[in-house]
């Protein structure tokens with residue numbers, strides 16, 4: 001057994017059920033797991049030692065929503081949007097064409113680079129998706145690539161998003177026959193989740209139900225892109241099927257918020273036990289990049305709906321993996337407290353991936369995923385937006401940045 005002591009931590013944000021923030025603290029990691037937390041003065045001896053010199057430490061970010069398998073450039077589309085164009089789902093087809101043309105080696109190199117960027121920004125637990133293949137062969141190729149990276153420990157959860165867009169030249173129902181049939185069959189062994197883009201220009205409520213039925217029957221967890229472009233059935237379908245998360249949530253009615261809150265009736269937040277409901281995934285970088293109204297994170301929290309902050313890294317709507325940026329923006333623009341924003345980007349993401357018993361907080365027995373800032377307090381994430389504040393990152397106790 002090897003142990004490592006991280007000591008002289010100026011501010012330790014645990015994100016545990018009591019929301020403890022310790023000062024002059026220390027953490028001991030043993031074989032990749034958090035073994036001890038307490039006052040630096042009381043810390044036990046360990047084989048190795050890192051002195052934080054008063055810096056702040058928090059859990060590594062959990063990013064429960066990314067699309068990292070893509071090639072091609074859509075900066076012109078972004079520029080047109082900044083000149084007044086609206087975001088439309090059709091851009092997915094542009095990336096699909098470029099991604100299909102990329103070799104396995106090139107795609108793997110691109111994904112590895114994006115994961116490295118995420119880790120360098122403090123992310124230690126990451127979900128990512130297919131969705132720019134949109135044929136049986138291509139979706140299977142992307143799912144295989146991601147499963148390989150998961151086996152290497154580079155990504156943590158893999159999602160099948162064959163229902164991202166109806167590809168050019170296909171009819172929706174005919175394409176969905178593939179998605180719920182041979183495509184699902186081909187990706188099944190490589191993926192953990194199934195996702196659907198339920199919105200204008202993509203799939204409607206009944207089409208989403210069809211994919212959910214098939215995904216559930218195949219043993220996959222359910223997640224959804226919904227209520228991004230306009231108000232629609234996304235949240236209602238996510239609630240109906242007990243999806244782990246519904247992400248974007250820019251256009252919500254009071255009924256949507258109440259329906260999401262109702263899914264948490266079996267969850268004891270104080271004990272962090274019971275049956276978790278549907279997490280609302282808020283994507284501030286995406287909202288800014290599409291000039292959409294920021295997701296109503298404040299209202300959702302006030303209504304009792306746990307939220308997650310995710311990067312949604314993709315070439316169309318959110319070309320960033322920076323959770324530091326999202327946390328700063330959530331405080332500055334979404335009116336979350338710092339504690340709420342950090343929890344949403346750590347424990348909230350873990351809940352959205354049903355990984356809350358393993359990651360998302362600094363507690364004895366959890367995986368030692370730690371993020372040290374080059375700052376004495378985590379509020380610097382909002383106080384100094386855009387600054388390179390990540391100083392060191394440990395994933396399962398191993399220093400990765």
Ligand SMILES: N=CN[C@@H](CCC(=O)O)C(=O)O
Pocket residue numbers: 089091092095197225228286312314315316317318
């Ligand atoms: N909205 C659906 N999918 C992505 C965008 C995909 C794209 O435009 O390439 C998203 O989550 O924002």
Ligand SMILES: [Zn+2]
Pocket residue numbers: 065066067225312314
């Ligand atoms: Zn997305």
